[in-house]
Amino acid sequence: MTAPLAAPAGPSRVEELQARIRGMQATRLESKAVPTHPAFEGVLPGGTLREGTVVTVEGSTTLLMALLAGPSASGRWVAVAGLPDFGVEAAARFGIALDRLVLVPDPGRQWLTVVAALADVIPVVAVRPTGRIAAAEASRLAARLRQRGTVLLVAGDWPGSDASLGIEASQWQGLERGHGHLSEREVVVSVGGRAEPGRRARSRLRLPGRSLEFAAAEPGAPRDPVRLDEYERRATG
Known part of the structure; x- marks a missing residue:
């Protein structure tokens, strides 16, 4: 005896799935630009940072500061986690507003939880991971970033990053x-x-x-x- 075949999805179900797919694509492709320093117009893909994206920055805290400077100068809050060598004097010279800067020098083993909490309330977050992140965890956080419109700058590797x-x-x-x-x-x-x-x-x-x-x-x-x-x-x- 064989089990009956499942009935094909009806037109309403198919249309619902198509609408969800279009919505997810629009979230990524039509994300809003984040104020970025003009020096990066010829550097970043599309000439600017985009809301809800992940950008990795390899081997340079100075480059990370430069990326934070544009959003900060525009009036946005920025947060930095896991970078105890992040110098506030140098940050101020680059144009980062210290009164809108949140520092978490050592988030410890809970760094991913800390980053997720920061991303809920702060539009630009920079982090140096203290451990490897699984692709599934990165995917869940990416969905959260898109929902909140938060930019994540990562000092190190990150699976599925939008730019490096x-x-x-x-x-x-x-x-x-x-x-x-x-x-x-x-x-x-x-x-x-x-x-x-x-x-x-x-x-x-x-x-x-x-x-x-x-x-x-x-x-x-x-x-x-x-x-x-x-x-x-x-x-x-």
Whole structure:
């Protein structure tokens, strides 16, 4: 004896599922832009941060601060969790408003719970995970971020992130033959996005510039950037 086949979903059920799918797609594709510093117009996919997305930032707290500066300067609150080396003086120089900054230097093993709670009330949250996150946990948090319209900046790896930024090369200016003052740092920022996996664009930024700000590098003949550790070896050698 065989079990009867389940009846196919009726037209109303199919239309309901189609509407839910369209709604989920619209949430991702039509998410609102978040005020971002003009220097990132040629760096980020689409030229700006987007509500409800996850952006990974590899190996640079300075780059993370620069990404926080635009939303903060626009009047939004920002939060930073799991980065005990996050310097408030440097943050203020970049334009981050300290009276709208929440710091949780050591969230401990409950870091994911802390991030989820922050994302419920603060529109831009930065975190350095203290452990690996499972894909299922990342997916649940991503749904929460989309619902709240929160941007999550991650200092490290994150499964299914919408974009990733990292510094490929770095060169300081102002140090001549082992003496002088470091005045400006030019970096090559590598950027990848979910839409084009495996492909990464590159842009040059001053991070920081001579006035302790950050900006897109001035057009002109590209310099030959060197890795930061190599430059430090030359300067002290």
